[in-house]
Amino acid sequence: MTISPISRYPVPELKDLPQDMRERILKVQEKSGFVPNVFLVLAHRPEEFRAFFAYHDALMEKESGLTKAEREMIVVATSAANHCLYCIVAHGAILRIYAKNPLVADQVAVNYRKADISQRQRAMLAFAMKVAVNSVAIDDADFTALREHGFTDEDIWDIGAIAAFFALSNRMANMISMRPNDEFYLMGRAPRL
Amino acid sequence: MTISPISRYPVPELKDLPQDMRERILKVQEKSGFVPNVFLVLAHRPEEFRAFFAYHDALMEKESGLTKAEREMIVVATSAANHCLYCIVAHGAILRIYAKNPLVADQVAVNYRKADISQRQRAMLAFAMKVAVNSVAIDDADFTALREHGFTDEDIWDIGAIAAFFALSNRMANMISMRPNDEFYLMGRAPRL
Amino acid sequence: MTISPISRYPVPELKDLPQDMRERILKVQEKSGFVPNVFLVLAHRPEEFRAFFAYHDALMEKESGLTKAEREMIVVATSAANHCLYCIVAHGAILRIYAKNPLVADQVAVNYRKADISQRQRAMLAFAMKVAVNSVAIDDADFTALREHGFTDEDIWDIGAIAAFFALSNRMANMISMRPNDEFYLMGRAPRL
Amino acid sequence: MTISPISRYPVPELKDLPQDMRERILKVQEKSGFVPNVFLVLAHRPEEFRAFFAYHDALMEKESGLTKAEREMIVVATSAANHCLYCIVAHGAILRIYAKNPLVADQVAVNYRKADISQRQRAMLAFAMKVAVNSVAIDDADFTALREHGFTDEDIWDIGAIAAFFALSNRMANMISMRPNDEFYLMGRAPRL
């Protein structure tokens, strides 16, 4: 057995990073108890790092018609379509925690059609998957179907933009061979009481 | 949120099953601490049940040039290619336990090329995936490549037969909407010490 | 021109087989006039042989809402999707005989949508093909569509289980390079009178 | 069971056709003993009929480094990739006759890699299949590989042009629902002596 490194590329040390990046990373560490590898790996390119996390936060941290758990469902489902280990494992953990559900991440990663989620959430994921794998075929009928489930056009932008952003993220992680922290695998798996 | 049932079809009660099936199931329950749903769900058709588990045991329980962990890797990798939730979750748990490795099941399910396994195991999984998704193209070169990794022709039969058996199993589980027991999700995830 | 052997693996002689296997094979020989190669080739692994044919018989020999010809249609259509020469040729012969129709096997193998079969049979094959190549997407709508053609849920299990069993069989035959007996190619082709 | 008609479109009567087309068809009838449906079905459009058969003859009747049996192998393999019943059945019959081999057509239609043909013929069919399904990726390496099997550049044009012509033919037959004559199914199937 070989344990692969966390990146194909050099990984900078925290102390060598610019102030703004180091602060951002320390804040995450404080909240999570560890530094998710994506921060260290992408820090190899500071400008791209800053744009990446600015984009991420603009979609994942803002107010939205989608709950945070729903946004993580989109990440997990589309990252599975792209076979991105880092995003499935890390965002799967976050999804379990936000949804307070130890099963939903694996369910959504394998087949959203049969996950323990609502019909509305299934429609959301069907659209996210279309953005991820067949965006050429998106048309008015897709928007109509989502509106019938109560999604506004701004919600639809959110769904599509998250799927699009992780299309980028998944490809970067696959190219870099980004390794998820061991901690993520177990997070949020304690059974419901 | 809707919790889906364990099967689209009626699930017999243990007490109503023929003696041989009941004994088999009780033996598993004793060993695992619970009855994996596949036993209850497939018991709807006793003749098929008996053939299914006879086939399973002939491949998974026998002496082989493949370790039990390696056989479970084949199950997990090919079941992921077929998007079968039951087999990924249940056999992922068994793989973690046999391999004494809490990470390997998720790694193999997403991308065997980057899992923490040996080159020999990667070659094994590459062949298993070809059996699973493109068996028409199997040719002598595939056998040569595996022999170069030290696999005998009987080992190769084992690899292919496991991939083929779970091609059946995955399709049955997807048709039936077979639900994995909640217990499997957490099994074997305690971190290595 | 090279005539390929009937298997990549050693083929046991009838006289060296266990009693139960030899009896089964002699019975087939008596009925068909020759021993289909699948019996000899799979006899290389007695335990798997017994489970394989027990499973086969549980699906193909039992009482069912599907006629024997319909069950063979499922075999031929899905084996064509998997490009399995043995099953297309051998079960194509059986289909011609059961259906008393010299054309239907080739039609179903190439494009079930245009075969000389009923609309009900087309719906049956559409579902079998979904089980064969895209089982992740099976949902309630598939069951509803089949019920509208008069299929019971037990019939639907039969359709899916046959498609699933031959998913296994096709992959084994492709891995082993199992060669169909020359006799099958001509069987049942005498024109309708 | 419904027997489908030979075409979705009106089929002209022989007596109503222009002289040149009628003569061509009568000549085929004399040689084959029946009129293959492709002649009647395409006669619906005389100008296209004339161009179609002029093209066909320019490839299939001329002197070539490929035998007539080899040219029919190309037709059968690529028509199977396009799921065209008419061409598989009709040209399968012609292939069996030219090759004096009752098995080769079904073998080539399902998986040319395992047919009873030479390595040179397998290389020929690998290229024909690339022209049929992935012509964008053709490059110098494909030409080099064929030259190593002794094919001249003119032979390679022949291989590619036959695959290209039947790309047209298969699509026309599928659009028109062209039905093969019953006679083709049995032709050339008498066993080798």
Next chain:
Amino acid sequence: MTISPISRYPVPELKDLPQDMRERILKVQEKSGFVPNVFLVLAHRPEEFRAFFAYHDALMEKESGLTKAEREMIVVATSAANHCLYCIVAHGAILRIYAKNPLVADQVAVNYRKADISQRQRAMLAFAMKVAVNSVAIDDADFTALREHGFTDEDIWDIGAIAAFFALSNRMANMISMRPNDEFYLMGRAPRL
């Protein structure tokens, strides 16, 4: 940068061609101001040349329920599906000229669903694309859908036949590495006034 030649094969000189071919080519040159490379490249095989252009003219020059611009849309959309540079560039130019629209060719080549064309034309292209990439699945419902847009059955034959003819043409051009004349890239791009 390497400028590739116009063909992998020898290109005959105009003066060495048979009279009928030379006349045809000179006529095109007079009309267009240059000789499109397809004429020179295919002239390597006179019989095939004659059949090719007879077929082309039978579809593209005749009276039809489709306008000439509509026929060129079919060529461009399906040639893009086949990744054929020659046909996209040359017929894109012709489409711009016939449609008096400098944008429509690029739009149709990338995604006909969003081109500045009518709903009727989108339905036409949806069918043409099905003929091009999935003709096995054509059925009565496709004909019904086109009739609802006012297409006659003869129009539908035209749509399908053009898609089928360029399935041939695209594969020939890709095999031969046929290079479009530089002139085509700019033709018809002057903005609308």
Next chain:
Amino acid sequence: MTISPISRYPVPELKDLPQDMRERILKVQEKSGFVPNVFLVLAHRPEEFRAFFAYHDALMEKESGLTKAEREMIVVATSAANHCLYCIVAHGAILRIYAKNPLVADQVAVNYRKADISQRQRAMLAFAMKVAVNSVAIDDADFTALREHGFTDEDIWDIGAIAAFFALSNRMANMISMRPNDEFYLMGRAPRL
């Protein structure tokens, strides 16, 4: 004919935008002579706008081992794989200008294997396409192949990151139905002198 709008979503007016965004847009307008629609369309979401262009500039404006023309080749080739009209048309124009080559954009969009570019550039685009459509399969051999063409590991990151960023961009444009400005279609097409 219907001319589609430049976005499915409301497009803000320049005067209503925040100062930083307005300045950025006016600067582009000054340079190009018009405002590319992507600026107006994405301005609907200011935070995402800022992150998008920060990311874009970090990849496309910086010093790199790739020329600006090479970076645009990556955009055009991968955007074609994703069928994104906006990016093919707009970045095709930029590529023609940077490369001072009126043909290369259309060539790269259809089939980079046959474009008038160097072998090194073909290797670059082969990797970019793998990132775009099959990133799960990236492995060490891909890095080795690029290093043999003289690319450094930082160059490889650039190639992959551009392909990844436009995976995002293409999906956004397809979801939004972003329309390219008419001006782009003609830019850079004047023939080489």
